[in-house]
Amino acid sequence: MAEDAILGYLSTAEEIPDSGLFASQHCLPHNDVVNVIKSLHGFRYIDAQDIKRESWVLTDEGKKYAADGSPEVQLFLAIPQEGSISKDELQKKLEPSVFKIGCSQAGKNKWVDMGKQVSRKVQHVEDKVKDLLIRVQNGEEIGKDDVSSLKARKLIVAQTWKGYSVRKGPNYAPKRKKVATDLTRENLQRGDWKELEFKEYNFNAKGPPAEAGHLHPLLKVKQQFMNIFLQIGFEEMPTNNFVESSFWNFDALFQPQQHPARDSHDTFFLEAPSTTRELPEDYVQLVKRVHESGGYGSRGYMYDWKREEANKNLLRTHTTAVSARMLYALAKQPFAPKRYFSIDRVFRNESVDRTHLAEFHQIEGLVCDRGLTLGDLIGVLDNFFSRLGMSKLRFKPAYNPYTEPSMEIFSYHEGLKKWVEIGNSGMFRPEMLLPMGFPEDVRVIAWGLSLERPTMILYGIDNIRDLFGHKVDLSLIKRNPICRIGIN
Numbered sequence: 046m047a048e049d050a051i052l053g054y055l056s057t058a059e060e061i062p063d064s065g066l067f068a069s070q071h072c073l074p075h076n077d078v079v080n081v082i083k084s085l086h087g088f089r090y091i092d093a094q095d096i097k098r099e100s101w102v103l104t105d106e107g108k109k110y111a112a113d114g115s116p117e118v119q120l121f122l123a124i125p126q127e128g129s130i131s132k133d134e135l136q137k138k139l140e141p142s143v144f145k146i147g148c149s150q151a152g153k154n155k156w157v158d159m160g161k162q163v164s165r166k167v168q169h170v171e172d173k174v175k176d177l178l179i180r181v182q183n184g185e186e187i188g189k190d191d192v193s194s195l196k197a198r199k200l201i202v203a204q205t206w207k208g209y210s211v212r213k214g215p216n217y218a219p220k221r222k223k224v225a226t227d228l229t230r231e232n233l234q235r236g237d238w239k240e241l242e243f244k245e246y247n248f249n250a251k252g253p254p255a256e257a258g259h260l261h262p263l264l265k266v267k268q269q270f271m272n273i274f275l276q277i278g279f280e281e282m283p284t285n286n287f288v289e290s291s292f293w294n295f296d297a298l299f300q301p302q303q304h305p306a307r308d309s310h311d312t313f314f315l316e317a318p319s320t321t322r323e324l325p326e327d328y329v330q331l332v333k334r335v336h337e338s339g340g341y342g343s344r345g346y347m348y349d350w351k352r353e354e355a356n357k358n359l360l361r362t363h364t365t366a367v368s369a370r371m372l373y374a375l376a377k378q379p380f381a382p383k384r385y386f387s388i389d390r391v392f393r394n395e396s397v398d399r400t401h402l403a404e405f406h407q408i409e410g411l412v413c414d415r416g417l418t419l420g421d422l423i424g425v426l427d428n429f430f431s432r433l434g435m436s437k438l439r440f441k442p443a444y445n446p447y448t449e450p451s452m453e454i455f456s457y458h459e460g461l462k463k464w465v466e467i468g469n470s471g472m473f474r475p476e477m478l479l480p481m482g483f484p485e486d487v488r489v490i491a492w493g494l495s496l497e498r499p500t501m502i503l504y505g506i507d508n509i510r511d512l513f514g515h516k517v518d519l520s521l522i523k524r525n526p527i528c529r530i531g532i533n
């Protein structure tokens with residue numbers, strides 16, 4: 046239809062100057078004409094040039110006034126020729142917006158006398174606004190000031206009209222030749238391949254996207270962190286147990302049983318199995334004692350430590366529970382320095398918001414060796430975070446039940462132009478290490494951070510719910526860029 050019209054027209058005419066005009070002259074929807082032009086241009090039957098035209102179209106309000114007349118004229122006509130009408134009565138006769146705008150416009154035009162009573166000040170008025178709107182509707186030109194006054198009243202808005210001017214192309218023909226896109230056995234048998242015109246190969250055509258699996262951004266960033274830990278001689282701790290006993294999650298870390306984090310407001314306790322099956326009894330007694338009366342130079346917490354409290358099962362609130370298990374196992378062997386790390390899920394009964402879910406991935410690193418100092422901790426943190434592109438670190442004294450001294454870690458983030466809290470750290474307390482059986486001079490420095498925060502910053506994700514959980518938009522997973530940490 047449109048194709049024959051265009052190719053046919055060009056058989057006699059040099060060009061089609063304006064596809065819009067051509068469409069209306071041939072009673073064709075301009076869209077169809079445009080699609081055909083794009084296709085014929087693709088096959089070089091024609092040469093199409095973009096043409097743009099700024100035009101004005103009526104807003105919904107503009108359309109209303111073009112149909113029913115401008116509000117000021119509607120108001121004027123609602124006032125009796127002679128005498129006056131009360132403002133309230135007049136208001137009842139018109140729509141609220143028409144009355145409001147009508148009053149101000151008619152007032153401005155000095156058409157009416159607006160008091161408690163309203164009366165006409167002139168005999169007759171022209172609805173210039175309506176006429177202008179109708180002319181715009183018909184695509185007619187109107188004066189600049191009229192345009193600006195209608196625009197100011199939000200009765201018209203600019204619209205860019207896009208069309209094409211068309212000329213014959215190198216492959217022009219009055220009728221599109223069927224181009225073959227494949228040389229088939231039948232063509233060869235029938236020998237009609239001689240006449241056939243073959244479509245050119247488009248060697249730039251992209252093949253169908255290769256469907257493949259995609260790594261979640263969190264796993265890409267996790268891999269980067271694992272590479273760094275392995276590069277600096279750390280060994281991964283086994284974290285494949287989300288369910289932990291209160292003993293390893295809290296008591297072994299010298300966290301007292303009345304500590305607020307140990308109640309169900311912060312921690313998910315298990316109904317079934319509600320209690321742990323077994324704990325290393327001798328070690329439990331040492332933990333009980335250090336909580337109750339201290340030792341190793343500590344006075345302990347001086348409270349009655351309850352076994353049943355330690356037996357309670359929960360969803361681990363930190364992977365530091367795994368560190369406790371691994372350090373206890375390490376203390377059983379002849380002492381050898383060790384570097385451990387863990388990256389896995391932890392669960393906290395926290396209110397969900399833009400940066401917090403009830404679960405996140407904790408990253409933890411620890412170094413166990415003789416005579417380690419806070420300086421060693423700062424050194425290790427410098428080394429670790431510099432490999433993440435975070436070189437300028439600052440430390441702020443902090444408190445954890447299981448480390449003394451403790452420090453919050455801050456880094457200046459060039460992209461965000463601010464200091465960002467990037468983690469927490471400290472030296473595990475002797476009340477934690479010595480009951481495990483470590484020699485006096487063995488120290489353990491450790492630190493932790495989350496996986497979600499760096500991933501959100503690296504991928505520019507503002508709300509953690511867009512990153513993790515059932516609301517994640519899968520296309521984010523499909524088209525997120527490769528993760529090269531150290532990107533600022």
Ligand code: FB9
Nearest residue numbers: 407448466467468469470471491492493494495498499502
């Ligand atoms: O991840 C955190 N911040 C962070 C980390 C990296 C990062 O990288 C960007 C690319 C540049 C950006 C930000 N934080 C720890 C700091 C804050 O987000 C904090 O508000 C939230 N924290 C979580 C806990 O929230 C209750 C992050 C999580 C956290 C905090 C502490 C530890 C682990 C995770 C720990 C520990 C620890 C301490 C001593 C010994 C052993 C473990």
